[in-house]
Amino acid sequence: MERTNIEYQGVSMEKKIEKVLEEKEEGSGACALHEFLNHFGDKWSMLIVLHLGHAGKLRFNELKKRIQLISQRMLTVTLRSLEMDGLVSRKVYAEIPPRVEYQLTPLGKSLLELMTVFGEWANQHADEIMEARKQFQKRQKAKK
Amino acid sequence: MERTNIEYQGVSMEKKIEKVLEEKEEGSGACALHEFLNHFGDKWSMLIVLHLGHAGKLRFNELKKRIQLISQRMLTVTLRSLEMDGLVSRKVYAEIPPRVEYQLTPLGKSLLELMTVFGEWANQHADEIMEARKQFQKRQKAKK
């Protein structure tokens, strides 16, 4: 038995992994996680979710100010895709000048919670990863 | 007070989000989560972690067989990057023909657990997202 066998919340890791790896369509290689990453794993989606989660409700240009490096185009594109997936709601006020407000839907908020779990992992293990990289560099140099 | 204010494990969502958004270097816009996605958010990293987690230990070509669509090049490249970050260990046996075995490090296993949490979210909310997309399509057609 060389396999991982951690018990977690009553269900074996084994089963959980199998569930995640399960393919939607035969031969597609597309498991749930893969799908997931295709939609939210891009450069900006998560940042938008975090900022909306933090502020609660933001207008287009407010969001743009907070995510300094994002281009107007990518903000629009990413917001549309998040809206499409039901994570973000978009409310247009028929005023002049126009006003548009974005906020997380309940689904978006549930993703937000998940993201913070991830963020914590990243924070906790950042040092470990940095150290691993250093070691790797060393070993590479040693070979030459 | 229009901000989200969910309590979770004793710490307010507020604080957690702030922590995740915290920038490493001033003005870089690079928070921990962003860093994280840059390294593991690509097309193949997570799949490799899942498969290694499931099998425990795999040789190069075994891994390639399981992830059908991956090219040899990308398998090599991704494995190197995972090795660099200390998530995967690589063991070379000085035999002929050569044998190389990959498996998760403890750090890799901790990431694996996190991934399954994500996978579960994806599975649980897949329907909801599909439905949201349909609704969005409808609304778009209605406009035209």
Added chain:
DNA sequence: CGGTATCCTTGGAGATACTG
């Protein structure tokens, strides 16, 4: 077997200009 090295294609994303 387990890779490198090289070439080539594609689509993700920035810059810029225009609009309801």
Added chain:
DNA sequence: CAGTATCTCCAAGGATACCG
């Protein structure tokens, strides 16, 4: 203000051929 519409460019990644 909050977007579209183009043009453009670069690098992620596939195909192929070779190597220890």
